[in-house]
Amino acid sequence: MMRTKGRGAAFNTPNRFEPLHREPLDIDLGEDEEKRVKTRYYVDSSRSILARNDSPDLPFTFSLNPYRGCEHGCIYCYARPSHEYLGFSAGVDFESKIMVKPDAALLLGEALGRPGWEPQMVALSGNTDCYQPVERVLHLTRKCLDVFLEFRNPVGIITKNTLVLRDMDILKEMARYNIVEVAISITSLNPDLIRIMEPRTPTPANRLQAIAELARNDIPVGVNVSPIIPGLTDEEIPSILREAAAHGASTAAFTVVRLPGAVDPLFREWLGREFPDRATKILNRIAASHGGTTNDAKFGRRMKGEGRQAESLHALFSVNARRYGLSRRWQELSTTYFRRPAPLQGDFFSR
Numbered sequence: 001m002m003r004t005k006g007r008g009a010a011f012n013t014p015n016r017f018e019p020l021h022r023e024p025l026d027i028d029l030g031e032d033e034e035k036r037v038k039t040r041y042y043v044d045s046s047r048s049i050l051a052r053n054d055s056p057d058l059p060f061t062f063s064l065n066p067y068r069g070c071e072h073g074c075i076y077c078y079a080r081p082s083h084e085y086l087g088f089s090a091g092v093d094f095e096s097k098i099m100v101k102p103d104a105a106l107l108l109g110e111a112l113g114r115p116g117w118e119p120q121m122v123a124l125s126g127n128t129d130c131y132q133p134v135e136r137v138l139h140l141t142r143k144c145l146d147v148f149l150e151f152r153n154p155v156g157i158i159t160k161n162t163l164v165l166r167d168m169d170i171l172k173e174m175a176r177y178n179i180v181e182v183a184i185s186i187t188s189l190n191p192d193l194i195r196i197m198e199p200r201t202p203t204p205a206n207r208l209q210a211i212a213e214l215a216r217n218d219i220p221v222g223v224n225v226s227p228i229i230p231g232l233t234d235e236e237i238p239s240i241l242r243e244a245a246a247h248g249a250s251t252a253a254f255t256v257v258r259l260p261g262a263v264d265p266l267f268r269e270w271l272g273r274e275f276p277d278r279a280t281k282i283l284n285r286i287a288a289s290h291g292g293t294t295n296d297a298k299f300g301r302r303m304k305g306e307g308r309q310a311e312s313l314h315a316l317f318s319v320n321a322r323r324y325g326l327s328r329r330w331q332e333l334s335t336t337y338f339r340r341p342a343p344l345q346g347d348f349f350s351r
Helices: 080-086 092-096 104-113 140-151 162-176 191-197 204-216 234-246 263-274 279-288 307-323
Strands: 003-005 034-036 040-043 050-052 062-064 097-100 122-124 155-159 180-185 221-228 252-256
Touching: 080 092, 080 263, 092 097, 104 140, 122 140, 140 162, 155 162, 162 180, 162 204, 180 204, 191 204, 191 263, 204 221, 204 234, 221 234, 221 307, 234 252, 234 307, 252 307, 263 279, 279 307
Parallel strands: 003 034, 040 097, 062 122, 122 155, 155 180, 180 221, 221 252
Antiparallel strands: 050 062
């Protein structure tokens, strides 16, 4: 399989909803073994912005995703199959064909302003990263944070990207009302592994510095050791927790990797390409963490796994979380200050 430069996936998997799939011929023309795929952006004209989930595994009911698809290109990403609903592939398409929601802030203001809205924590994002590279230009996430602040509605940010620091001015103001928390995801401290596994994400060292900067500014910040990949990254659990605590994280969480739908063949190809000597062991350990399958989608088990392998991961995480003072829960965000401003200022969404 030809390497796709700067991407996690090397190919496009068939879309389960499409009757036809174009399979490229693997012909050696003597060219560079690495090929480049240009990122393209498409307007998502959705007329609603808050997605509702009914999973008991998640600590929130509503989430907001300014982008669909993610240029970070994490090879294991559980969100990849969602791109198939848009007529794209979960493979290279997922990380190179990005849907953007230019009206996200406006739609959010309309949703929070409705009489039936009950103030509560909204996850930003629940599917793909709200601080992926194009956010530097479009500022969709920043504009949404402006709306959350204007309404004083709490928000929980989940990201791998240090771009979150750009919005420190808004985050500091939100922290005054106890309406924001930030979780920085760190899968590994090995920059070489991150470069091939999460090709367009910041280095682990920079993510740790982001935790430190958020903590210095009194922004509640924690670390997500997510996902843990048994046989590949699980041995790093103690060191990730130690470094996160040393840089100011106050809490920690984790998930165990699973490989839903098209993620399975993508991840298998990646393992065979990058870790041929360890691929079988890693896949066996993932399956051992999910009752013998690489994708157990059942509520209550899909994120943390089951069986002895999963139990050992739980124990290793718990012991070290306690050791480094990261076993406390997130503090409850406040809805006390929620308000419905009227009317919104004309330049409100232009920041």
